Amino acid sequence: MPTYAAPTKDMAFVLHDLLGIEKSNVPGYDDLTPDFTSAILEEAAKIHQDVIAPLNVVGDKEGCKLENGVVRTPTGFKDAFDQFREGGWTGIACEEEFGGQGLPYLMGTTIGEMTSAANQAFAMYGGLTNGAYASILAHGSQAQKETYLPNMASCKWTGTMNLTEPHCGTDLGMMRTKAEPQADGSYKISGQKIFISAGEHDMSDNIIHLVLAKIVGGPEGIKGVSLFIVPKFMVNEDGSEGARNGVSCGAIEEKMGIHGNSTCVMNYDEATGYLLGDEHKGMRAMFTMMNHARLGVGLQGLAQAEAAYQNAVVYAKDRLQGRAVTGAENPDGPADPIIVHPDVRRSLMDQKSFIEGARAFVYWGAMMIDQAHGLEDKDADGMISLLTPVIKGFLTDQGYDMTVQAQQLYGGHGYIEEWGMSQFTRDARIAMIYEGANGVQALDLVGRKLAQDGGKHVMAFFEMVKSFISENKDNEALVDFIEPLKAASKDLQAAGMFFMQNGMKDPNAALSGSNDFMHMFGHVCLGLMWARMAKAATSALDAGTDDPEFYQNKLVTGRYYMARQLPATGMHLARIQSGADTVMGLSAEAF
Structure with missing residues (x-):
């Protein structure tokens, strides 16, 4: 079974030797000394290596099951999620006023890399919650922030994003989900959404859905789209969970990979929703979550490549096959390990040089987000906006290719499920598609971001x-x-x-x-x-x-x-x- 070891030494090199974070004037960075970040990374490595990574193959083999409207996650996921939550890892970059650790976004990115590399399907439950948290933080009223964010920072409540409909993918102006205004200021949301990651599951007390819909009587097309908070369970005035809302899971999608994540068809039957941000400005609020998610997905490309590469290195050193062309390097054995062969070295160097370069690129991007927010640096904000489609598109295309190269080093064993290498390739494939397919990222870069x-x-x-x-x-x-x-x-x-x-x-x-x-x-x-x-x-x-x-x-x-x-x-x-x-x-x- 594949294993994972968090690359904490290389992470520390990027943070301190390359980025010099402790010398930066970004708020909160002066606390990020090498000793402090090392303590965080080493502690995080333990739960990822010992608890979360061993469940990766379990999630792949078992998948999620829909039983009487309830989605059961794979064996061990709930216990691991409880440990992850209790350790404060879910809210490491969330605001202290809402119960988070209050660390910079960059540190959240380092933990996010570990989680995605250890178990991408598992990582998505907390990752999507962080994106929904960010949207409510940026666009919600004070009452909405106080109602939802503390429980979302802790992942007692998790979050989702609901965009896609059966007939409507990238062209969101075609959506049919409608929102009817109510006398009390709420809305009744009706429609169907598909491909909703973590849409229903058994690991949190409530699920806070962010749902795009059109207010009845509003403008046509994308100009008429608004964003709504639709909780699975209504929230009482005292903050406790109330009655079940009119939202349900109709089916779980059968997918190529990320089997441990519940990708759901979600049905909204006059579910109560609350406007997030302004009427007909839903894309502005949703893009806060989508841009957060796109950086996270770029990180997934790097993370899957890292996990696959680690196992390919072990195999290349152990697998005996042929002799080095310059003379036997394992003369006492029947053959040399395949790592002696130049083409195997080429493949491993492709992977290693991509992974280490990509890690530096993503962490640099995360630092720009901290600069933009902490220093109100418009130049940093503009630069990360330009580079977001590159991080998402390039790193997931290349990351997938690297998992294929790692699988290839196993030869026929890479194609056999018991060795586990195909999972990295299958899981990495989705990162090229969701949060805006990579062709759309390229169009965004050339058509919008350059100008x-x-x-x-x-x-x-x-x-x-x-x-x-x-x-x-x-x-x-x-x-x-x-x-x-x-x-x-x-x-x-x-x-x-x-x-x-x-x-x-x-x-x-x-x-x-x-x-x-x-x-x-x-x-x-x-x-x-x-x-x-x-x-x-x-x-x-x-x-x-x-x-x-x-x-x-x-x-x-x-x-x-x-x-x-x-x-x-x-x-x-x-x-x-x-x-x-x-x-x-x-x-x-x-x-």
């Missing part, structure tokens, strides 16, 4: 890369990082120029290259992270360290990414510059 605020944020990104290159161009220790980063950044700028020159007169020319641009952007972001990590590792070695091997390995891994992965930007640029003719050349009837 946001007059292109201010993408230009700031280019300037950031340019400044780093300029500041370090004479550093001989970084030559293997600076030159590839410079070339990749030029490719990215050339692609942006192509869109500017061709996008208005031929929109298809830009949109045909959107997926390539998202991947190109992702590679440049990881290239920047690797260049920064190389500088941090070099500084640590120069200053003297009790673990020089860790920092030397960091440099070797980074050089691999710069030499073997970052040049993909040239391929993506060539595709983009080929325009739309090859993509749109066939008529619809010709397919």
Whole structure:
């Protein structure tokens, strides 16, 4: 059975050597000393390794069961969730006034990585709750915050997001779920939602659904969509749970992966709901949750790759097959371990260099969220808005590919369920689809985010890369990082120029290259992270360290990414510059 060990040393490297969080002026960061964060990470590692990870295969094999309207989660999930909740892990980044730990979003991200890597299906129950919490915190009235947030911070009550309908996915203006105003200010919500993760389960006392619906008589299309709080059980004035609301689970979806999470068809039969935010402004409030979720889903791509990679390394060192071409390295055995073979090393280096670069990228993004909120930094807010589709789309595409590579190293055993490697691939697959399919992320990046605020944020990104290159161009220790980063950044700028020159007169020319641009952007972001990590590792070695091997390995891994992965930007640029003719050349009837 696969195992998981939290990569706390690498997490600490990103937090302190790379990001230097304890030196930051972000509120709350001055408390994040190496000793403090180490204590948190090591304690979190215990429950993830010992309690949550062993349930991953249990959830995959058992799945969830719908019995008389109640969803039963897999064996052990409820007990583990109770332990997770009692340890305060669910509310680690929630506000202290609502019972949370009050730590920065960045620390919540480190714990979120562990949970998703240990058991992605399990992680979704608390992760969705945190997203719903964030929406109510940002858009709710004071009474709504006081009513719901304390129990949601503790996950005594969990949360969901209800967008998709049977006939309506990305185009939410087509939704049919309706909301009828009532004399007391509430609404009666009627309709059906599908693909609702954690929509019904037995691990919390109440479930707080955030539901998109159209108020009767409101504007047509997306302009008429509002967001409502619809609790599974009504909440009495004293805060206790009251009568059952008119919301129920009609079925559990049978899925390719994440079997341990209850993905439900939810029926709303004149359920009582309360407007969250303003009338007909539901997408504004829902996007608070969706953007929170998209960063979390990008984290899932990294996390599944990490878990799969750890097990692939163990197998590659144990599995005996063939001899090293340079001579036997296990002469007393019948064969050498497969890790001696160059193509196996290539695969493991693909995985390792992606994972460590992606971790730095996601944590940097989380730090920008803390900057935006804690310092009211509009530049940081604009930058993370630009990079959100890249984090979600690129990291989940690549993360899935890495789980496939890890599975491939097992050969036929990777295809056999008893070895457990297929679960990482199956679980990772959904991350490319939900919270906005990756094709939509690419369209959002090219169609909206590049031009946001007059292109201010993408230009700031280019300037950031340019400044780093300029500041370090004479550093001989970084030559293997600076030159590839410079070339990749030029490719990215050339692609942006192509869109500017061709996008208005031929929109298809830009949109045909959107997926390539998202991947190109992702590679440049990881290239920047690797260049920064190389500088941090070099500084640590120069200053003297009790673990020089860790920092030397960091440099070797980074050089691999710069030499073997970052040049993909040239391929993506060539595709983009080929325009739309090859993509749109066939008529619809010709397919």
